Amino acid sequence: MEKLSVGNGKNYDIIIENGIISRCGQYIREVANGRRAMIITDSNVEKLYSSTVISSLNDSGFETGIFVFKAGEQSKNLETIQKMLDGMANFGLSRSDLVIALGGGVCGDMAGFAAAIYLRGIDFVQIPTTILSQIDSSVGGKTGCDLKSGKNLVGAFHNPILVLIDPETLSTLPARIFNDGMAEAIKYGCIKSEELFCKLETQNPKDFLPELIKECIKIKKDIVERDFKESNERMLLNFGHTLGHAIEGYYNYLHITHGEAVGIGMVMVTKAAENIGLCKPGSSERIKSCLEKYSLPYETSVPLEDLINFCLKDKKRRGDDINLVLIREIGQSFIYTIEADQLYDFLKGGPNGQH
Numbered sequence: 001m002e003k004l005s006v007g008n009g010k011n012y013d014i015i016i017e018n019g020i021i022s023r024c025g026q027y028i029r030e031v032a033n034g035r036r037a038m039i040i041t042d043s044n045v046e047k048l049y050s051s052t053v054i055s056s057l058n059d060s061g062f063e064t065g066i067f068v069f070k071a072g073e074q075s076k077n078l079e080t081i082q083k084m085l086d087g088m089a090n091f092g093l094s095r096s097d098l099v100i101a102l103g104g105g106v107c108g109d110m111a112g113f114a115a116a117i118y119l120r121g122i123d124f125v126q127i128p129t130t131i132l133s134q135i136d137s138s139v140g141g142k143t144g145c146d147l148k149s150g151k152n153l154v155g156a157f158h159n160p161i162l163v164l165i166d167p168e169t170l171s172t173l174p175a176r177i178f179n180d181g182m183a184e185a186i187k188y189g190c191i192k193s194e195e196l197f198c199k200l201e202t203q204n205p206k207d208f209l210p211e212l213i214k215e216c217i218k219i220k221k222d223i224v225e226r227d228f229k230e231s232n233e234r235m236l237l238n239f240g241h242t243l244g245h246a247i248e249g250y251y252n253y254l255h256i257t258h259g260e261a262v263g264i265g266m267v268m269v270t271k272a273a274e275n276i277g278l279c280k281p282g283s284s285e286r287i288k289s290c291l292e293k294y295s296l297p298y299e300t301s302v303p304l305e306d307l308i309n310f311c312l313k314d315k316k317r318r319g320d321d322i323n324l325v326l327i328r329e330i331g332q333s334f335i336y337t338i339e340a341d342q343l344y345d346f347l348k349g350g351p352n353g354q355h
């Protein structure tokens with residue numbers, strides 16, 4: 001069992017243990033004394049894991065309700081939240097009861113948001129079941145949903161009271177979704193830990209999932225906790241994301257996954273930094289090979305001009321700055337601020353660069 005304590009003041013535990021979902025009731029009972037637990041899950045995860053979770057909760061004396069939504073980002077909207085809240089009210093969930101998010105990041109973000117606003121805030125527990133949700137979205141307290149005008153535009157900060165991570169649940173993930181999450185693990189290596197990056201380069205992550213998950217969470221936890229003092233730190237988590245989001249946006253969030261787009265973004269921005277001498281030569285090649293190992297793409301045919309238009313969408317005014325996350329070498333990241341209208345030159349390799 002691996003255990004981490006996260007938070008600022010009001011801490012909560014993250015427990016990583018193979019098979020923990022079949023014992024989740026006991027762990028949840030230690031932190032919650034309510035009578036009812038409302039499980040929120042999606043249509044895929046329901047079939048795989050809800051009965052195990054329900055029977056463990058029942059054994060620990062919880063009366064359980066369940067709300068299932070159709071799997072996928074398309075469900076991450078206010079309409080689903082509304083139905084979720086109605087489901088919670090119909091089940092008679094009171095202020096002392098709790099919500100349990102069982103699923104990937106879509107589920108965790110929505111269940112957390114519903115818990116944040118139902119009766120002005122009730123407790124919730126995260127049981128993340130994708131790599132991405134285990135190493136990223138279940139840590140940091142960000143919850144919410146999308147609007148038609150953009151992703152994650154509505155939300156609240158609401159920390160869970162407990163996060164239970166069962167690495168064994170990852171065995172049922174389709175390969176593409178598993179690899180999608182690995183792109184975020186590679187990102188953590190790039191920004192903070194060469195050691196982690198080397199492991200991802202040379203070993204099979206399936207041989208060390210609990211340690212891998214713990215290492216990634218530790219990096220995010222340190223950054224998120226420090227961010228309360230120095231507000232720039234959290235930005236480092238966005239390595240590869242400025243261009244990644246632009247690539248996702250260009251394809252209307254279809255055909256390419258978030259991790260795939262972020263991987264391409266990491267290579268592009270690192271190559272550009274190498275070209276103007278800000279990053280150790282060879283770093284972008286290393287990232288590229290590592291992505292290849294996980295069948296992740298490392299380049300895009302989207303024209304640079306289109307990507308830049310996406311990046312600058314909200315920054316049309318001249319003189320606006322863009323904060324890019326760069327690495328000096330694998331494991332060392334920093335924020336590099338340029339004027340919006342210098343982005344094209346930077347990505348092209350600078351006035352003296354090659355491309």
Ligand SMILES: NC(=O)c1ccc[n+]([C@@H]2O[C@H](COP(=O)([O-])OP(=O)(O)OC[C@H]3O[C@@H](n4cnc5c(N)ncnc54)[C@H](O)[C@@H]3O)[C@@H](O)[C@H]2O)c1
Binds near residue numbers: 103105131136
């Ligand atoms: N809150 C945050 O800080 C934060 C950070 C990063 C991403 N996110 C959000 O996370 C979401 C993406 O999360 P995701 O990649 O986990 O997507 P997801 O929740 O849609 O899960 C991906 C797919 O995997 C399926 N699935 C989940 N667990 C499974 C399992 N164990 N076995 C088989 N199939 C399984 C799901 O049904 C779904 O089809 C995005 O909406 C993103 O905005 C939030």
Ligand SMILES: [Zn+2]
Binds near residue numbers: 184241258262
């Ligand atoms: Zn991401």
